[in-house]
Amino acid sequence: MLDEKKIRDIARQVATANLTSANISSVSSSAAVDSEGHDALRITIVITPGAETKITGDAALDTLVGIKERLRREGEERFPIVEYATQEELEAGGDP
Template identity: 45%
Template sequence: MALVWPVYNGREPTRGGPWANISAPDAISLFELSEADFLSDLDKTPRFGDQRREFFHEGFRHIVIEIEPDEARRSGLKPGFYISRVDPEEAFRRLIEHAFVGALGSENVVRVEYSSTTDSSGNDAIRITVVIAPGAVKRLREGAALDALVRLRERLRDMREERNPIIEYATEAELAQNAGH
């Protein structure tokens, strides 16, 4: 598997675990990796910026993908750490979308958008809009929406995202219609 690490600049590049553990082909596709993105072998943790200081207050600055030897052989890349050109905010969105695609199917998910909001109790929440393809509802297997919710909650937990998700499903046409009102 490939580990997706959100990384800080400075002496300590991570806190906690990776955001996701996904297949190397998925990681290569989601994070647009190539051989040119290789940073280091697995025995050397990559670091960025001034290593004499801590920069946690600046938030995540990079996405680093760790590809283990078994996955590397299957993917055509060598084992090690790779840096993604995808910024952490977009990586967060792509990992949320990946959870939905895994449960609903790529033919049914057009894209996923998210934004910060508050729930009915005034607590911080994350609004997730899943844009589905026309006719997707008819194609979904029974229980797919529940599976999607379970996968999303697992992904958010792994990403240490504590906000409660508020999920809405809509087609492009429904979004356009709602925007017109």
């Protein structure tokens, strides 16, 4: 398993490549459990205000696939659950 910093670095690199750095505010990760009870990773990509209208479905999908592939190549076995949220949504306690 990779450490949290390495996971965040990989997720940020892939997200920036697909979504552009102007749309990304920060990236966080934490341990999670998937719907089948297996260990997973929750990766939250915090987007800048207004970015939700600039990010295409293809770019979001490419980000998800890219993060999953890069983590696997680095030896991470846990499945990444990628979520998007604005800072305001996180502060409001909304589910991203």
